[in-house]
Amino acid sequence: MATKPNAKLTALIKGLNEDLAGEWQAIIMYRLYASMVQGPYRQELRNFFASEIPEELLHAEMLADKIAALGGTPAWQPAPVKVVSDPKQMLQEALKAERETLQRYVVRRKQAEEAEQYGLAVDFDELISDESNHRDELEQMLARWP
Numbered sequence: 768m769a770t771k772p773n774a775k776l777t778a779l780i781k782g783l784n785e786d787l788a789g790e791w792q793a794i795i796m797y798r799l800y801a802s803m804v805q806g807p808y809r810q811e812l813r814n815f816f817a818s819e820i821p822e823e824l825l826h827a828e829m830l831a832d833k834i835a836a837l838g839g840t841p842a843w844q845p846a847p848v849k850v851v852s853d854p855k856q857m858l859q860e861a862l863k864a865e866r867e868t869l870q871r872y873v874v875r876r877k878q879a880e881e882a883e884q885y886g887l888a889v890d891f892d893e894l895i896s897d898e899s900n901h902r903d904e905l906e907q908m909l910a911r912w913p
Contacts, residue, residue, distance in 0.1 A: 775882040780839035782875050783830055789868050790827035791845035794820055796864065799848060800857045812854055815908075816861075819901065826894060833887055855912050862905040869898040 801816035831841035849860050876891035 773882075775878070776837060776884075779875070779878045779882045779884065779887075780834055780837050782871070782878055783834045783837075784839065784842040785846075786868070786871055786875060787827060787830040787834065787842045788844060788846045789864070789871065790823050790830060791842070792848055793823040793864060793868070794827065795845055796848045796861065797823065799850065800861070803852060804854050804857060805852070806854050808854055812857070816857070819861075822897060826897070829890060829894075833890075837884075855909070858905055858909050858912070862902065862909065865898055865902040865905060869895065869902055872898060 797816045797819045801813045801820075804812045804816065834841045851857055851860055872891055872895050876888050876895065879885070879888040879891060
């Protein structure tokens with residue numbers, strides 16, 4: 768007989784679904800930007816955006832599996848994707864999304880510990896590291912952009 772999740776677990780599941788919607792957003796955004804990017808840096812940016820998708824997909828898989836394991840239903844709708852056509856704006860939007868994701872993951876790690884989901888808290892250490900690396904890469908790409 769399944770027991771009803773406590774308030775901390777319920778809040779964690781809700782947050783994980785917010786995170787999952789963000790990962791779906793990232794997958795769609797990176798695929799869209801890889802297809803739409805134009806200009807002198809097209810090939811490099813296309814490859815960069817496309818190369819981010821597999822990692823974001825792994826993040827989404829982990830989150831969806833954990834939500835289901837905790838008794839929730841994984842989110843299927845992405846957070847809204849901002850459609851832009853300028854390559855610099857694409858990088859800026861990607862950076863904004865990575866920063867927001869990183870902030871959410873730091874909060875979620877704490878929530879996982881408070882809900883006594885210690886393995887999940889450790890999983891968030893890896894996600895935080897991944898998102899920090901994405902943020903840093905995007906910041907470097909934009910550092911001297913004309």
